[in-house]
Amino acid sequence: MSQIIVDRQIVEDSTQLLRLNEDGSFADVPATGPVLVPLKQYLAQKEALRARGDVGVWFAPDDEPEDLGADAQALAVIAVEFPAFTDGRGFSIGRLLRERYGYTGQLRAFGDVFKDTINYLYRCGFNAFAVRADKDIAEAAKGLDDFTEFYQASVQQPVPLFRRRTLA
Amino acid sequence: MYVYDEIDQQIVDARVAQFRDQTRRYLAGELTEDEFRPLRLQNGLYIQRHAPMLRVAIPYGELHSRQIRVLAEVARKYDRDYAHFTTRQNIQYNWPALENVPQILADLATVQMHAVQTSGNCIRNTTSDQFAGVAHDEIIDPRPWCEIIRQWSTFHPEFAHLPRKFKIAVNGAAEDRSAILVHDIGVNVVRNEAGETGFQVYVGGGLGRTPIIGALIKPFLPKEHLLSYFDAVLRVYNRYGRRDNKYKARIKILVKAMTPEAFAAKVEEEWAFLKDGPQTLTQAEIDRVAAFFVDPAYEALPGDDAAFLAAKASNPAFARWVERNVFGHKKPGYACVTLSLKARGIAPGDASDKQLDDVADLADKFSFSEVRVSHDQNLILPYVKQADLFAVWEEAKRIGFATPNVGLLTDVICCPGGDFCSLANAKSIPIALAIEERFDNLDYLHDLGEIELNMSGCMNACGHHHIGNIGILGVDKNGSEWYQVSLGGRQGDAASIGKVIGPSFAQDDMPDVIEKIINVFVENRHGDERFIEVFDRIGMDPFKAKVYPGKVVAKEAV
Numbered sequence: 090m091s092q093i094i095v096d097r098q099i100v101e102d103s104t105q106l107l108r109l110n111e112d113g114s115f116a117d118v119p120a121t122g123p124v125l126v127p128l129k130q131y132l133a134q135k136e137a138l139r140a141r142g143d144v145g146v147w148f149a150p151d152d153e154p155e156d157l158g159a160d161a162q163a164l165a166v167i168a169v170e171f172p173a174f175t176d177g178r179g180f181s182i183g184r185l186l187r188e189r190y191g192y193t194g195q196l197r198a199f200g201d202v203f204k205d206t207i208n209y210l211y212r213c214g215f216n217a218f219a220v221r222a223d224k225d226i227a228e229a230a231k232g233l234d235d236f237t238e239f240y241q242a243s244v245q246q247p248v249p250l251f252r253r254r255t256l257a
Numbered sequence: 258m259y260v261y262d263e264i265d266q267q268i269v270d271a272r273v274a275q276f277r278d279q280t281r282r283y284l285a286g287e288l289t290e291d292e293f294r295p296l297r298l299q300n301g302l303y304i305q306r307h308a309p310m311l312r313v314a315i316p317y318g319e320l321h322s323r324q325i326r327v328l329a330e331v332a333r334k335y336d337r338d339y340a341h342f343t344t345r346q347n348i349q350y351n352w353p354a355l356e357n358v359p360q361i362l363a364d365l366a367t368v369q370m371h372a373v374q375t376s377g378n379c380i381r382n383t384t385s386d387q388f389a390g391v392a393h394d395e396i397i398d399p400r401p402w403c404e405i406i407r408q409w410s411t412f413h414p415e416f417a418h419l420p421r422k423f424k425i426a427v428n429g430a431a432e433d434r435s436a437i438l439v440h441d442i443g444v445n446v447v448r449n450e451a452g453e454t455g456f457q458v459y460v461g462g463g464l465g466r467t468p469i470i471g472a473l474i475k476p477f478l479p480k481e482h483l484l485s486y487f488d489a490v491l492r493v494y495n496r497y498g499r500r501d502n503k504y505k506a507r508i509k510i511l512v513k514a515m516t517p518e519a520f521a522a523k524v525e526e527e528w529a530f531l532k533d534g535p536q537t538l539t540q541a542e543i544d545r546v547a548a549f550f551v552d553p554a555y556e557a558l559p560g561d562d563a564a565f566l567a568a569k570a571s572n573p574a575f576a577r578w579v580e581r582n583v584f585g586h587k588k589p590g591y592a593c594v595t596l597s598l599k600a601r602g603i604a605p606g607d608a609s610d611k612q613l614d615d616v617a618d619l620a621d622k623f624s625f626s627e628v629r630v631s632h633d634q635n636l637i638l639p640y641v642k643q644a645d646l647f648a649v650w651e652e653a654k655r656i657g658f659a660t661p662n663v664g665l666l667t668d669v670i671c672c673p674g675g676d677f678c679s680l681a682n683a684k685s686i687p688i689a690l691a692i693e694e695r696f697d698n699l700d701y702l703h704d705l706g707e708i709e710l711n712m713s714g715c716m717n718a719c720g721h722h723h724i725g726n727i728g729i730l731g732v733d734k735n736g737s738e739w740y741q742v743s744l745g746g747r748q749g750d751a752a753s754i755g756k757v758i759g760p761s762f763a764q765d766d767m768p769d770v771i772e773k774i775i776n777v778f779v780e781n782r783h784g785d786e787r788f789i790e791v792f793d794r795i796g797m798d799p800f801k802a803k804v805y806p807g808k809v810v811a812k813e814a815v
Contacts, residue, residue, distance in 0.1 A: 175295050175378065177418030181496050184415055189530060205279060205288075205296055212414035225287075235275045238264050240408040242535040243415075249535055250264065250408070251542035 187214035204232035214244035301372030329613035387631035399429035420498035421506035461512030464718035472517035489528035558590025562643035596658035606634035674714030681714030683731025683738035
């Protein structure tokens with residue numbers, strides 16, 4: 090069990106993250122319990138895994154949301170890995186899943202995630218954050234409010250400031 | 258100029274608070290050096306050779322006198338009484354203490370200034386024409402578009418951690434003074450045959466170690482689609498730009514690898530999803546922003562001022578300054594004045610706190626309180642009455658900003674180099690100063706005419722050496738500093754990259770080398786030909802023969 094932030098609340102989470110085996114083959118999916126499988130594995134075993142309600146998918150930065158497409162809508166959890174917080178590809182993945190493929194379930198960022206990254210992540214559609222284990226998760230949650238007003242359209246505020254200014 | 262409303266101010270204030278917290282956590286050991294580095298860079302803070310360096314944005318080069326006074330105050334209070342104007346319409350402080358930087362940013366925020374995204378792998382300060390809004394050859398004022406881009410790029414959630422830095426420049430005049438062809442995105446604001454405003458979009462230009470001229474990927478983008486199209490370009494770059502090698506991470510490498518045609522097609526594919534979405538600009542917003550860039554309260558003047566013309570005719574020194582440092586204005590009876598920050602013995606682009614205060618006074622008295630910063634590292638008074646030019650000249654002389662050398666050999670564009678910058682391979686300022694000293698005869702300098710000499714202390718090319726008619730690049734050879742010279746580069750509509758003349762030179766030889774190059778030009782010059790015209794006519798070989806005497810000049814590979 091570890092703690093993650095979901096919808097601004099700190100909650101316990103027991104999701105298991107499954108990686109490919111070192112030789113690139115698929116690892117066995119545990120029979121029960123919530124699990125995140127690599128996109129490649131999910132695509133290969135979709136028929137078997139789809140029936141389970143507790144299997145989610147995780148994306149590496151170079152995975153393509155296009156490969157999952159509208160199938161995303163059937164999932165309860167999708168996670169995106171940030172191997173380093175300076176790798177911004179996951180921001181685009183988040184927006185594409187939410188804005189193009191209609192994904193409405195939990196979107197979780199994991200990896201190099203901490204206070205100074207989660208405001209941008211939140212705006213790109215992430216609502217769950219597996220904060221790095223050596224960082225204070227309560228402090229990290231405060232980062233959600235580092236900024237409260239924004240210029241651009243985003244998942245969290247689909248109307249850009251200039252359209253809201255005009256209305257005011 | 259643009260004036261913040263409460264929301265603009267709130268966003269900048271939130272950034273100051275965030276950075277104060279980040280600095281506190283770094284000093285308390287809660288953020289590691291590796292974590293803090295990208296965060297401080299996105300606030301313009303480098304750790305340099307001697308101390309931190311803070312780079313403050315001057316969006317598209319516009320400054321109010323009240324802002325200049327705060328820049329002077331920051332130099333006095335937190336630095337060593339001077340600051341340095343860069344080649345991208347930023348100003349740098351070389352000696353602030355890290356723990357003072359949050360307060361410096363707070364001071365700057367009181368006059369609507371910031372250091373947001375002036376470094377780091379994000380969208381940088383948008384740059385433009387220093388004569389925007391006043392140039393006699395302007396087609397469309399680029400400033401409203403720059404401000405719209407500034408707001409779009411500020412804390413863009415998706416593009417905060419790009420593969421590498423990303424620079425945008427906008428031009429709206431007949432002559433490109435914004436170097437748009439050597440930017441990641443370069444934009445020409447144009448009108449189509451129906452009279453509608455839109456944009457020519459170039460991508461993948463850049464200098465650095467792989468200099469490339471940008472490729473036109475969108476001949477006419479209707480104005481309302483500017484931001485959705487930029488989102489598409491940036492998304493393609495964010496997802497597919499290389500992240501494995503920082504020297505191959507700029508968008509120019511991606512565009513070259515894909516070919517501009519394939520890159521453009523990929524952008525179109527992405528844009529199809531974004532076009533007509535919420536980022537589509539409204540006429541109300543375009544009008545709101547444009548209303549900040551209206552003309553000041555010009556007097557209706559009949560035309561050229563008689564007293565000014567008389568002074569020019571009777572005073573050769575004044576006439577020389579007018580010839581070099583005064584630029585044509587769209588309004589009869591008015592002029593733009595360039596204050597040269599290239600005085601002999603002063604590092605190009607440097608200004609003291611006192612000089613900054615004096616410039617603010619000049620702006621208040623003669624230029625509706627406004628000043629511009631050029632990418633040539635000079636300052637401009639954009640709204641001067643011709644009748645005031647003589648008084649402005651007298652004042653500029655007193656300040657030390659009246660060197661009549663704009664566009665001439667000694668108007669050197671130069672990075673801070675190895676004296677300050679930890680990236681540099683070699684010093685650049687002492688070379689610039691030595692060349693200025695060698696060519697200190699003003700009559701001779703004027704006779705030589707327009708020559709752009711650009712110098713960078715390393716191949717990051719902050720001094721834009723590739724596009725100098727004469728380019729100088731500092732290189733490291735076995736731990737000692739050498740200088741590689743290139744000829745034939747140019748900026749503007751016909752921007753091109755200079756060619757390296759041959760093996761590099763030692764520091765002490767550089768004034769002689771430049772003098773030899775100038776002599777070849779003079780010997781071959783017809784009438785008033787410019788250096789670049791002579792170079793285009795006679796080619797590299799005569800220059801090679803002069804600077805490498807006794808060596809066989811190899812024919813250039815075809």
